[in-house]
Amino acid sequence: MSGSVRLERKKSSTLLNTLKRPHTVKKVRIPLTSGEETLMFPAVKNGDVIERGAKIASPEGEQGSPLFSGIAGKVKLVERTKNGNMVCTHIEVTAPNDFCQTASVLPELRKDAEKLPCRELRSIFRERGLLTTDGRAEPLHKIISGSPSTIKTIVINGCEPEPYVTSEQVLMTSYPTEVLRGAEILRRAAEAEKVIFLIEDAERELFELIKSKIYLLKWDRFEAQKVPAIYPMGTDNFLPGQLSINSAVLNASTAYAAYEAVYLHKPFFERVVTVGGECVAEPRNLWLPLGISIRDALQLCKGLLREPAKLIVGGPMKGVAQKDGEGVVMAGTDAVLALPKEIAGESAEKPCIRCNRCVDACPVFLSPVMITLAAEKNSFEVSREWNVEACIECGLCSFVCPSKRPMLELIAKAKKGIATGS
Ligand code: SF4
Ligand code: SF4
Structure with a gap:
């Protein structure tokens, strides 16, 4: 083995079930961060009753992004003392027990979306709280900025080299045209010349689907490229050749969020997450509001068949092991996994044997x-x-x-x- 490995993909269980948006989420707990060190201030008070999609926090200055609630309910500010002052660290929103989180009115599709200038697109990204949906979770308007832009290519990374994780694949398969339109919005916002979609060679159907949509839209600035399905190729910071030079590498789900923000006026408050692993009763991909706990996310998949040896946020290679189910889904959370002992392996750590x-x-x-x-x-x-x-x-x-x-x-x-x- 040298520098890469062909991993067992273990993706089929979550590809069997259709993408769903549960309407029974009762609570979110959103940390007051905007993907970086920007100071955030609550835009709501204790006891406020808010709608789904309401703004709950604003950043200090232009760099950060506001936060929005993915559920309707009652607000509670969670505070702690810092340097003698009370500082809000989280905002909780709790829905009444019998409440169903359905959108009351379907938003109208914006007709002039394809004519909006780049400056307006960037300001929509900022106002609607768009963060990148990768490990960086950075404000999108910061990445797509600079005038004149140094970004020549928007690379839409549709690769998911980690086992179990299928959230990007399911989103692209379910909404290919919307993802492409979102990618075009990103290209225009960045004043870039072209868009390259990267798809793993193991996902032949997805590759053909994206290629056919590009052909139908007749967008000659777009192309689809295959990437070998060998880990870590296709992770955010390990792409083939020169692709990361003068490029902005973004996930397909970021392109979809840009589509929703511009065409549907929708703030960023939810994302697709793979809830999987052998311990989950009904593994699948779900639209989950940011701030939902890992425990509640697992419950939405009919709970656990058996006690997991390891709970992970993210994939099994790069993900972060959780002590309990209290961690929450954030902008960069692509998966929540519950793995049994035979898969998670022995956890007992031994001294280094210098095997190299x-x-x-x-x-x-x-x-x-x-x-x-x-x-x-x-x-x-x-x-x-x-x-x-x-x-x-x-x-x-x-x-x-x-x-x-x-x-x-x-x-x-x-x-x-x-x-x-x-
Ligand atoms: S995690 Fe870092 S040190 Fe370890 S193999 Fe990957 S690049 Fe090398
Ligand atoms: S035992 Fe030591 S040398 Fe061998 S793989 Fe682990 S850290 Fe590396």
Whole structure:
């Protein structure tokens, strides 16, 4: 093995069920962050009763994005003391028990969407709270900015190289024209020259579908390219060739959110999430409001068949293991997985046996063993000397490590230690 691995895909169980939007979500708990360090202020008060899609928080300045509630209900501000002041950290919205979260009026399709100038498109992205739906979860208007734009190509990354995760695939299959229209909006907002869709070669039908839609729309600035389904190829920061130069790489779900924001005037408050893994009774893809808990998301799939050994937000390679089901779905959450012991593997960590398998596996030619041994001793400068900042956090070193060392956690610890100078 050197730098890549062909993983078992395990995607069929969530592809069997159609994409659904549950109307019975009773509670969301939304952290007051806007994808970065921007200060956020509540736009609601304790006890307010709000509609689905209501603005609940505003950023300080132009850089951040406002937050919106994905359910109707009653507001509670969660506060804590910071430097002697009460600071709001989360906003909870709770619906009455018998309440059904259906949209009252279907929005009208905006007729002039294809004529809007780039400046107006960027301001719609900001006003409607669009964040990128990848691990960055950054305000979209910040990424698509700059005048004149340095972005020549919008790359729509439709690859999902991690096992189980199918949220992008299901969204593109269910709404291919809307995703393409969203990609065209992104291209015009960025003043880019072309759009490239990346699809894994294992997803032949999806590739043909996107190609046929491009042909029907007669958009000659668009093309679809195949990417080998070999992990970590297709992850956000590991794309073939020169694709990341002068490009903005965005998920298909970000393009869809741009379509909804511009054509349907819809704020960003929900996303498609794969709820899967062998422990889930009815694995499927769902539209979930941001801020719904992992526990509630699992319940929407008829709960658990058995106690999971591991709960993960994200895929099994790059995802973050959860201590309990209290974590919440955010803009960058593509999956919630409940895995049994035989899949999650032994969790007992053993000392490093210096087998060098992690070094052989690393796709960017680092020495994960040296980085993580230094991080264990809080010697972050040594981790830096071993070039930890070049790590793309693909998780391959964790995957191959026979000692089950928590490589990704140690790498994150080293990066944080370097960033904070500790
Ligand atoms: S997580 Fe980082 S160090 Fe580990 S294999 Fe991937 S790129 Fe290399
Ligand atoms: S794979 Fe694990 S045990 Fe082997 S050298 Fe790397 S960290 Fe050590």
